[in-house]
Amino acid sequence: MKKTILSQLELDEKLFSGHSACPGCAAVLTVRHIARTLGEDTVLVITASCWSVIAGAGPLRALDISVVHCPFPSGAAVASGLKKGLQRLGSPETRVVLLAGDGGTFDIGLQGLSGAAERNEDIIFICYDNEAYMNTGMQRSSATPYASYSTTTPAPLVNKNPKKDIVHIMAAHHVPYIATATIAYPSDLVAKIKKAMEIRGFRFFHIFSPCPPGWGSESHKSIELSRMAVETRLFPLMEVIGGREVVLNYLPEKYTPVEDYLRLQGRFSSLEPGHVMMIQENLERNWDYLQRASKRYRYEDEYWS
Amino acid sequence: MPAPDNVLGIDFVISRGLEPTLVNHTGFWRFLTPVREEKPAPCRQDCPLGNGIPHWMQKLQEEDWSGAWNVMERYNPFPALTGYACYGYCQENCNRSFYDEGLDIRELEKAIGLWKLEQGKAGKIQFRPFEGIQPGVQGAAKSVAVIGSGPTGLSAAYYLNRLGVNVQVFEKLPAAGGLLATGIPPERLPREILQQELGLLQQAGVSFVTGIEVAAGDNLKMLTDSFDAVLLTVGAQKRRFLGIPGERLPGVYNALDFLRNLYLDGERGLIQNKGRVLVIGGGNAALDAASALRRQGAADVWVVYRRGREALLAHESEIRAAEAAGVRFLFHTRPLSLYGESALEGVRVIKTRPSRREEELHDLTGSDYTLSCTAVVLAAGSESGLNDLFPQNLPPMQPGVEENLFQILELPAVCPERGSLCLAAGDAVTGPQNIALAIAGGRLAARHLLERFYGKGYGHDFFGKDEAQILKAPPVSYEQLAPHYYPHRGRSDVPREEAARCFSCGLCSHCGICWFFCPDVAVEKESGEYEILLDYCKGCGICAAECPAGVLEMKELKSDADAVER
Numbered sequence: 001m002k003k004t005i006l007s008q009l010e011l012d013e014k015l016f017s018g019h020s021a022c023p024g025c026a027a028v029l030t031v032r033h034i035a036r037t038l039g040e041d042t043v044l045v046i047t048a049s050c051w052s053v054i055a056g057a058g059p060l061r062a063l064d065i066s067v068v069h070c071p072f073p074s075g076a077a078v079a080s081g082l083k084k085g086l087q088r089l090g091s092p093e094t095r096v097v098l099l100a101g102d103g104g105t106f107d108i109g110l111q112g113l114s115g116a117a118e119r120n121e122d123i124i125f126i127c128y129d130n131e132a133y134m135n136t137g138m139q140r141s142s143a144t145p146y147a148s149y150s151t152t153t154p155a156p157l158v159n160k161n162p163k164k165d166i167v168h169i170m171a172a173h174h175v176p177y178i179a180t181a182t183i184a185y186p187s188d189l190v191a192k193i194k195k196a197m198e199i200r201g202f203r204f205f206h207i208f209s210p211c212p213p214g215w216g217s218e219s220h221k222s223i224e225l226s227r228m229a230v231e232t233r234l235f236p237l238m239e240v241i242g243g244r245e246v247v248l249n250y251l252p253e254k255y256t257p258v259e260d261y262l263r264l265q266g267r268f269s270s271l272e273p274g275h276v277m278m279i280q281e282n283l284e285r286n287w288d289y290l291q292r293a294s295k296r297y298r299y300e301d302e303y304w305s
Numbered sequence: 306m307p308a309p310d311n312v313l314g315i316d317f318v319i320s321r322g323l324e325p326t327l328v329n330h331t332g333f334w335r336f337l338t339p340v341r342e343e344k345p346a347p348c349r350q351d352c353p354l355g356n357g358i359p360h361w362m363q364k365l366q367e368e369d370w371s372g373a374w375n376v377m378e379r380y381n382p383f384p385a386l387t388g389y390a391c392y393g394y395c396q397e398n399c400n401r402s403f404y405d406e407g408l409d410i411r412e413l414e415k416a417i418g419l420w421k422l423e424q425g426k427a428g429k430i431q432f433r434p435f436e437g438i439q440p441g442v443q444g445a446a447k448s449v450a451v452i453g454s455g456p457t458g459l460s461a462a463y464y465l466n467r468l469g470v471n472v473q474v475f476e477k478l479p480a481a482g483g484l485l486a487t488g489i490p491p492e493r494l495p496r497e498i499l500q501q502e503l504g505l506l507q508q509a510g511v512s513f514v515t516g517i518e519v520a521a522g523d524n525l526k527m528l529t530d531s532f533d534a535v536l537l538t539v540g541a542q543k544r545r546f547l548g549i550p551g552e553r554l555p556g557v558y559n560a561l562d563f564l565r566n567l568y569l570d571g572e573r574g575l576i577q578n579k580g581r582v583l584v585i586g587g588g589n590a591a592l593d594a595a596s597a598l599r600r601q602g603a604a605d606v607w608v609v610y611r612r613g614r615e616a617l618l619a620h621e622s623e624i625r626a627a628e629a630a631g632v633r634f635l636f637h638t639r640p641l642s643l644y645g646e647s648a649l650e651g652v653r654v655i656k657t658r659p660s661r662r663e664e665e666l667h668d669l670t671g672s673d674y675t676l677s678c679t680a681v682v683l684a685a686g687s688e689s690g691l692n693d694l695f696p697q698n699l700p701p702m703q704p705g706v707e708e709n710l711f712q713i714l715e716l717p718a719v720c721p722e723r724g725s726l727c728l729a730a731g732d733a734v735t736g737p738q739n740i741a742l743a744i745a746g747g748r749l750a751a752r753h754l755l756e757r758f759y760g761k762g763y764g765h766d767f768f769g770k771d772e773a774q775i776l777k778a779p780p781v782s783y784e785q786l787a788p789h790y791y792p793h794r795g796r797s798d799v800p801r802e803e804a805a806r807c808f809s810c811g812l813c814s815h816c817g818i819c820w821f822f823c824p825d826v827a828v829e830k831e832s833g834e835y836e837i838l839l840d841y842c843k844g845c846g847i848c849a850a851e852c853p854a855g856v857l858e859m860k861e862l863k864s865d866a867d868a869v870e871r
Contacts, residue, residue, distance in 0.1 A: 005816070005817045005818070005821045006817055008821065009817065009820070009830065013826060015826050016325040016326045016327050016826065017326070017327055017331070017825055017826045017827055017838065017840075017841035018325070018326035018327050018328065018329035018330065018331050018841055019326045019329070019331075019825070020326075020329070020331075021824060021825075022843075023334065023335075023824075023825075023843035023844060023845035024824065024843075024845035024846070024847060025824050025845075026824070028824045028825075029822065029823075029824040029847075032824070032826065033821075056322050056326050058322055059322050059323040059324050060322050060323075060324050060325070060326045060328065060329070061321050061322025061323075061324070061325060061326065062325075062326045064325070066321060067321070183822075186821060212845075218846075219845040219846055219847070220845055220846030220847050220849065220850040220859070221850065222845075222847060223822055223847055223850065223851050224850065227789060253793065
């Protein structure tokens with residue numbers, strides 16, 4: 001892992017300081033390293049999301065790669081069209097990467113996403129999931145977890161629906177490559193991006209991305225929360241290849257109880273013991289299912305080796 | 306499908322914003338500022354030498370042995386000796402022990418020591434003088450007489466010699482080494498290691514005079530007359546008695562004498578004793594003597610101590626060694642008198658009420674009885690040898706310079722007309738301690754003498770400036786670290802792998818985590834060091850939370866100027 005981190009030093013920085021993300025934003029950190037890994041020959045399509053703001057209101061730019069902004073539902077369509085246009089104009093190697101929040105993926109962008117996946121367009125779809133419409137004021141999305149507070153599901157009537165399983169929706173489209181990742185496991189994230197760059201066809205990333213103001217967590221806990229989400233098995237690091245082959249990348253040595261993770265966040269402050277039990281049971285059932293479905297292998301994520 | 310040509314003949318351009326967001330100085334959002342500060346690791350805090358363990362661990366990780374030795378030398382000139390004979394206080398509170406298994410620091414220290422001995426023998430390391438120092442520039446070359454060749458004397462001699470002073474070491478016994486040769490069992494410290502260290506010292510230019518005892522009066526005056534300074538590192542070997550009848554009977558021995566005769570001359574008279582041997586006392590000397598007796602074949606050895614096991618003064622490892630050797634213990638028992646006609650026949654003892662070490666001792670009246678034995682080894686403690694050298698005018702034990710526990714004592718000049726200094730250090734000042742503290746005493750005495758000779762600040766290039774300042778802070782706790790980046794792994798025999806397990810508590814290891822995890826791209830690597838750009842840092846605190854070494858800390862500062870690294 002030390003190698004991964006230090007190898008990133010050699011790549012050009014694609015994000016400028018002075019962008020307008022909140023302190024402790026994990027999405028901006030994730031995109032910083034994804035952009036470095038993708039390199040210069042990339043067009044980034046950004047649907048309406050926090051990143052529309054972070055990337056800079058004109059004439060400023062926070063990213064040193066080409067960026068195309070587009071409306072909420074049309075992200076996948078714009079990216080598909082761009083890719084086709086680039087191929088037509090003689091730069092078929094230019095990567096088209098779509099960056100969308102959970103709203104632009106789980107809810108509003110879903111039809112475009114489904115269409116592009118079905119057509120197997122040659123684009124990388126990156127969903128950074130902060131589990132609500134954070135940019136517009138923390139409204140609930142279908143990625144908002146069960147029993148979480150949002151401004152549209154205020155306490156005590158907290159969100160009653162479980163989170164949508166986007167990975168399995170995408171797996172049902174039989175796309176070449178689906179991966180989940182989080183910045184707390186950098187070598188895993190970077191390796192998956194590099195792997196996706198080698199693959200042709202539709203590639204989908206589901207990236208877990210804590211949001212300190214929206215989640216009511218402390219800004220320095222972003223990485224810790226990401227790590228805990230994996231250690232509790234709430235957000236398993238996995239890959240789905242060809243929509244069939246499930247690979248669990250990381251099997252935690254010791255499972256952290258989900259309560260430790262929930263207690264760090266203000267959005268779960270009205271949680272009752274019954275909720276915690278249900279969340280724990282649900283994630284264990286999910287984990288059992290994944291373990292049965294997967295070819296196991298442990299990702300070598302060793303820093304000082 | 307081959308890539309089609311640009312059929313339309315136009316360039317495809319996606320415009321970019323004109324100006325990078327660098328014009329937004331987001332630093333003004335910040336209300337907490339990350340500050341990087343070197344802090345003491347628990348190992349460093351616990352080591353009597355204040356040994357910069359994480360510093361040389363970092364060198365070992367890269368298998369840079371000469372780099373590791375150069376760092377080690379500043380704190381401890383004899384890593385082989387301490388690697389073998391120190392009790393390893395550094396290992397007691399290692400933060401890694403909360404994660405999987407504490408580091409085997411002593412083993413690595415020993416490895417550096419053995420490397421030094423090997424390289425030194427081959428003439429590959431330079432011992433004198435230190436590069437940054439030019440002897441004679443600040444004044445005429447100075448000379449120092451060191452009285453006593455124990456660990457304190459040797460370490461003072463090493464540092465003085467290294468920094469350009471002529472050193473002569475005087476030893477009253479025929480062999481140099483002090484307690485290292487006469488007190489520590491060869492199983493713990495192989496004698497050839499000691500001989501090699503002494504050989505290297507001689508090779509470096511320190512001269513040894515053995516078999517000469519320096520006594521009070523003219524003898525000492527003569528020395529002060531011919532040297533610029535006399536350093537008394539005579540140790541604490543003056544025997545103390547219990548003050549009970551019968552202590553001078555034949556058959557009563559002293560523990561230190563017994564060990565010295567055994568290790569130096571191979572004297573085994575006492576061991577062949579077939580009867581019961583009582584060792585009276587509960588310190589390291591008592592348990593060392595008892596273990597040695599058992600190991601050399603004495604049949605029935607008892608340690609008689611007036612308090613319980615938990616109050617024993619000896620180090621835990623010594624107690625375990627004694628128990629393993631088959632020594633038996635008689636706790637809560639105090640000798641009243643030793644009796645016998647012409648030779649020792651037995652000891653009258655009395656039971657005592659259980660008490661802690663700091664409490665007063667109470668006998669249980671009427672519980673006295675007689676223990677028969679053929680020999681008694683007294684280990685009732687020892688005191689500084691300075692009292693013999695200065696019978697009249699020894700100043701009260703006020704340390705001249707104090708730094709943690711290390712103390713040195715400045716004594717009245719014996720020869721005022723020449724203005725030569727007279728200094729005492731080591732066990733002679735602190736009372737019986739351990740090898741690491743003794744070496745620390747020698748080091749401190751050497752620094753003090755150098756500053757007296759050449760002015761304040763001399764030798765800072767070598768010893769480092771604010772080492773003492775760093776040690777004053779509280780040690781880095783496990784909670785301050787972020788150990789997730791280390792794989793769980795037990796101890797390893799390979800030095801590089803074992804050193805790689807070091808969390809480097811309190812010392813930046815240039816891992817790049819702060820740079821990697823900064824969402825604001827406000828950490829920059831410049832000339833090997835990671836710098837925080839305060840113009841852009843929003844103060845989220847991720848760098849401080851994720852810093853594996855606990856070096857970064859979020860602080861409320863009045864202005865950016867305060868954030869300049871301390």
